[in-house]
Amino acid sequence: MATVALRSTAGKWVMVSAILASAMAFIDSTALNVVLPSLQKSLQATGADLFWILNAYLLMLASLILIGGSLGDRLGRKKVFMAGIFIFICGSAACGLSPGVTFLIVFRIIQGIGGALMIPGSLSLISSSINEQERGKAIGTWSAFTTVVTMGGPILGGALGDAGLWRYIFFINVPIGIAALVMLWFKVKESRDEGSGHALDFPGAIAIALGLALVTFGFLRIPAVGLANWQVYTTLSVGVLLLVAFVVIEAKSKHPMVPLHLFANATFSGANLLSFFLYAGLGAGMLFLSLNLVQVQGYSQLQSGLTFLPFTIMMISLARFAGTLADKYGPRLLLIIGPAAAGTGLLILSFIKQTNGPSDYWTSFFPGVIVFGLGMSFTVAPLTTAVMGSVSDHFSGTASGVNNAVTRIANVFANAIFGALAVLFFTGALQHKLADVKLKPQYQQEALAQAADLGNAKVPANIQSSNKAVIEKYYHESFIAAYANIMRISAALGFLGALMAVIFVKNSAVKKE
Structure with a gap:
């Protein structure tokens, strides 16, 4: 297929449609974390339900994202990209109309199938449509715009959550997706890999x-x-x-989805191990921080969304500079310092107890968010450099797909494992505290059963009013104890990611641009 210039009319249509579709997926994922407390109350969801709502989508995305890219190469990138967008917006509309948790989980699965076809399609379409000399600039432009749009996700989610309109997090995808589909249908030409005749x-x-x-x-x-x-x-x-x-x-x-010989390259394997550990820590840390802020610390959902603003501003401001440093000096040192700093930020956040709410933000959560944000800002671009630069150009698409899938799989495992651990930590702390309260065994079991709801735990109605305030206090303290343990494990995963860079990543194995 003939490629086009980035600044040409055709090039601009490719870029706008790819950015719109990608932004839809990124807004959905970042905003959903912030509205989870509102969603939990509205649907009477347990803590385990929340993790399935997140995992149903991530699971399909992680499982099918590689085959989604392969389908695009074989059947036509534009065609598969459009199919993904259509399935994603249908799933989104159904999620917004869900009458209960089970329906929402099923419709999130549909969203995940659409995302698996859509997300690899955006970069694939850019790479195959824009001429080689401007391809890096095009991908950089896509990255910058999607990051800026993503920054609005937590703020938008917080505002809608506070207004009781969490369903609009899903509905907002519909007009964005339709706009992208119209542009693709009328303005973007089809692209496929003519040499891709192998079976999926x-x-x-x-x-x-x-x-x-x-x-x-x-x-x-x-x-x-x-x-x-x-x-x-x-x-x-x-x-x-x-x-x-x-x-x-x-x-x-x-014709494997994942050519295993790529992992014979120690730098490629190390960079993907780093991605797995770091993004597992990132996913768990950000999720439990959001729940803590709203359910225990008294933040509104909008205020919770705004707490992530310094993190995102640093990502936008410093990521390009970090990429330049990685190109000039190699990614290894940055991939040691960055994840270690991110782990330190999570560790700082783990020591925060009960605060007086948003008025204490600058002396409680802000320092940890800044250190964590600095660590991630100096990691993301060098990590991409290490993954893409450690394989031959022929495998660059596969390498990108593998790394993308690894980060999604990390989120799936983090949500599943940390969700289970959080309930166990919460139950253990609460059991210890309830020993000090004189309750009948039946009432004690009812109080303990609320641990499945984590920060949304409510004192059972049949417990005496004289004990209710004490038990509610114990619920908060038990959640904070569980949160502290989860954040420390997340921090350890960040440090483990840095260790992977120390052991495996070599600057000599990464080709220069």
Whole structure:
């Protein structure tokens, strides 16, 4: 296919349609975290329900994103991109109309299928449509615009959540998606890889999708039924076996979703391990920080969204500078310092107890957010440089797809494992505190059962009013104890990411632009 100049009319239409569709997905993910408390109250969702609402989408995205890119190469990038957008906006509209938690989880699965076709399609369309000399600039432009738009996600989510309009987080995707579809239909030409005649790796896609689903389900069931229950050990065992089968399938496949020989490169493997640990810590840390701010610290959802503003401003301001440093000196040092700083920021945030609300923000949460934001700002661009620069140009698309899938899988595991751990930590702390309150065994069990709702735990109605204030205080203290443990584990994951850079990443293995 003939490529076009970035500044040409055709080039501008490609860029605007790709940015609109990508922004839709990014706004959805960042805004949803902020409105979770409002959603939880509205639908009477438990803590486990919240994690399934997040994971249903992430699970489909992580499982199918590689095959989504392959379909685009074979069937036509514009066609598959448009199909993804259409499925995503249909899923979004259905999510907004969901009458209950189960429906919302099912419709989030539909959103995830659309996202798996849509998200790889945006960069793929840019890479195949814009001429080679301006491709880097085009991707940089896409990154800058989507980051700016993403910055509005938590603020928009907070404002809608406070107004009781959390459903509009989903509805807002519909007009954006329709605008992107109209542009693509009338203004953008089709693009496909004419040399891509090979079959798609359906066995690999099925194995990883089912494996991740079963492992996630197993971890989410632990708080409800315990580790020794057959539902847990059966699903975890079968899930792990399927993930092992995925590796075997990829090793034997003529056209694998993930060419395993790429992992023979220590820098490529190390950069992806770094991505896994860091993004698992990032996902868990940001989620529990949002829940803590609204459910325990007394922030409105808009105020909670605004607390992430310094983080995003630093990402916009410093990411390009970090990329320049990585090009000039190599990414290794930045990939050691950045994740370590991010881990330090999460560690600082873990020590915050009960505050007086937003008036204490500058002396409580702000320092940790700044250190965490600095760490991530100096990591993201060098990490991309390490992943893309450690493989030959022929595998650059595959390398990008693998790294994208790794970050999504990290979020799935973080939400599943940390969700289960949070309930266990909360229950353990609450059990210890309730020993000081004179309650009948039945009432004590009812009070403990609320731990599944985490920060949204409510004192059971049949407990004496003289004990209600004490138990509500214990709920807050128990959540803060669980939050502190989760943030410290998240910090450890950041430090583990830095260790991966120390061990595996070599500047000599990364080709210069």
